[in-house]
Amino acid sequence: MPEPTQTRQRISRKAASFTESVIREITREAMKYGAVNLGQGFPDWETPADIKQAAIDAILADHNQYAVTWGVKEFRDAIARKTMTYLGLDVDPDSEITVTCGSTEGMIAAMMATVDAGDEVVVFEPFYENYAPDAILADASARYVPLYRTENGFVFDKEELAAAFNPRTRAIILCHPNNPTGKVFTPDELEFIADLCRNNNAYCFTDEIYEHIIFGVDGAEPVPHVSIATLPGMRERTVIVNSLSKTYSVTGWRVGYCIAPEDLTSAIRKVHDFLTVGAANPLQRAGAYAMSLPPEYYTSLEKEYRRKRDFLVPVLKDAGFRCDYPQGAYYVMADISEFGFANDIAFTAHLVREIGVAAVPGSSFYNDESKGSQLVRFCFCKKDETLEAAATRLAKMRWPYSFWNAMRESS
Numbered sequence: 001m002p003e004p005t006q007t008r009q010r011i012s013r014k015a016a017s018f019t020e021s022v023i024r025e026i027t028r029e030a031m032k033y034g035a036v037n038l039g040q041g042f043p044d045w046e047t048p049a050d051i052k053q054a055a056i057d058a059i060l061a062d063h064n065q066y067a068v069t070w071g072v073k074e075f076r077d078a079i080a081r082k083t084m085t086y087l088g089l090d091v092d093p094d095s096e097i098t099v100t101c102g103s104t105e106g107m108i109a110a111m112m113a114t115v116d117a118g119d120e121v122v123v124f125e126p127f128y129e130n131y132a133p134d135a136i137l138a139d140a141s142a143r144y145v146p147l148y149r150t151e152n153g154f155v156f157d158k159e160e161l162a163a164a165f166n167p168r169t170r171a172i173i174l175c176h177p178n179n180p181t182g183k184v185f186t187p188d189e190l191e192f193i194a195d196l197c198r199n200n201n202a203y204c205f206t207d208e209i210y211e212h213i214i215f216g217v218d219g220a221e222p223v224p225h226v227s228i229a230t231l232p233g234m235r236e237r238t239v240i241v242n243s244l245s246k247t248y249s250v251t252g253w254r255v256g257y258c259i260a261p262e263d264l265t266s267a268i269r270k271v272h273d274f275l276t277v278g279a280a281n282p283l284q285r286a287g288a289y290a291m292s293l294p295p296e297y298y299t300s301l302e303k304e305y306r307r308k309r310d311f312l313v314p315v316l317k318d319a320g321f322r323c324d325y326p327q328g329a330y331y332v333m334a335d336i337s338e339f340g341f342a343n344d345i346a347f348t349a350h351l352v353r354e355i356g357v358a359a360v361p362g363s364s365f366y367n368d369e370s371k372g373s374q375l376v377r378f379c380f381c382k383k384d385e386t387l388e389a390a391a392t393r394l395a396k397m398r399w400p401y402s403f404w405n406a407m408r409e410s411s
């Protein structure tokens with residue numbers, strides 16, 4: 001019997017089953033309290049002038065109407081050339097690339113195109129917060145596998161990962177380099193994951209948005225990024241999700257892409273078409289320009305980020321956080337247990353209001369929120385003066401918590 005309309009829920013079960021983005025909420029909080037925002041991962045410096053000029057030129061040249069739904073040809077060609085140069089993968093721009101509105105749309109379009117109700121998707125935890133709602137929106141259930149913090153960075157237990165795969169497993173989501181942990185998966189780990197995918201006939205959705213932000217371990221030169229798609233038997237079962245956002249400091253442009261075998265690409269293109277029709281035409285043309293920048297662009301990007309990482313980590317340690325140098329991406333996951341707060345939410349509220357620095361509560365990266373209750377994430381994709389301002393404020397963390405309690409009570 002149909003439900004009587006008066007008792008019907010006003011929002012869908014799906015929408016009711018996840019919360020608003022905590023990361024975007026933190027940015028609103030930072031603005032409200034005038035805090036230095038080390039929460040949401042976007043650069044606060046100017047986008048390179050030549051990249052902006054390419055976008056302006058494209059608008060003036062009147063590339064202002066819908067582009068081909070799966071992406072401007074010139075941009076897809078540039079993506080294919082860059083993928084060959086940096087990943088060694090030969091990709092057909094006409095049948096294996098879909099340009100999307102950011103990698104955010106790329107990931108959800110890839111999932112909706114390949115996953116059915118009842119399928120399971122394996123996700124390493126902590127995870128970039130979009131993946132859980134992505135799974136819900138795609139009707140899948142997520143199965144979480146922990147990444148453990150050790151002296152050698154974050155690692156997973158091979159037996160636990162293998163046990164997460166079963167006949168219902170449709171895919172694994174990999175974020176490599178990893179947000180929020182800064183982990184770069186080792187060749188041995190990638191091979192192990194690939195083996196599970198091949199043996200279980202599962203896909204790998206690999207989010208490689210931080211591919212050019214890799215630092216190397218213990219002062220060693222960074223090893224070039226390796227995509228799992230390049231391992232034997234993985235090309236046909238991998239969707240690479242990537243975007244212009246982080247590599248070219250244009251997070252507001254919302255231009256990303258999926259690289260996948262032809263049959264998956266046809267499905268992704270259909271989903272993408274009805275989700276968004278297409279990404280901004282002139283910005284795709286500027287993307288084609290950006291992707292033709294010389295190797296020095298990427299070397300200096302990595303050097304700049306390494307310098308910023310090497311500034312922030314000691315600042316955090318001095319302030320009383322326990323944390324390590326991330327191997328990639330531009331985040332530091334820091335342990336707050338020294339400060340004696342009940343949980344990460346109370347801590348980040350204190351941090352933004354009393355100290356004047358915004359960070360993301362660790363629980364937002366976990367399905368079981370208690371696992372992140374003594375963690376927070378800082379980003380270092382900020383101007384030197386922003387990081388210096390944060391450092392000055394964070395030094396106040398060394399004052400005892402009793403001082404802050406007394407301050408709060410007396411105000």
Ligand SMILES: Cc1ncc(COP(=O)(O)O)c(C=O)c1O
Pocket residue numbers: 041101102103104105128175179207209242243244245251254255256
């Ligand atoms: C791992 C990861 N994937 C995807 C995104 C979103 O990227 P885009 O701007 O391409 O949608 C982010 C943004 O912070 C991210 O950290």
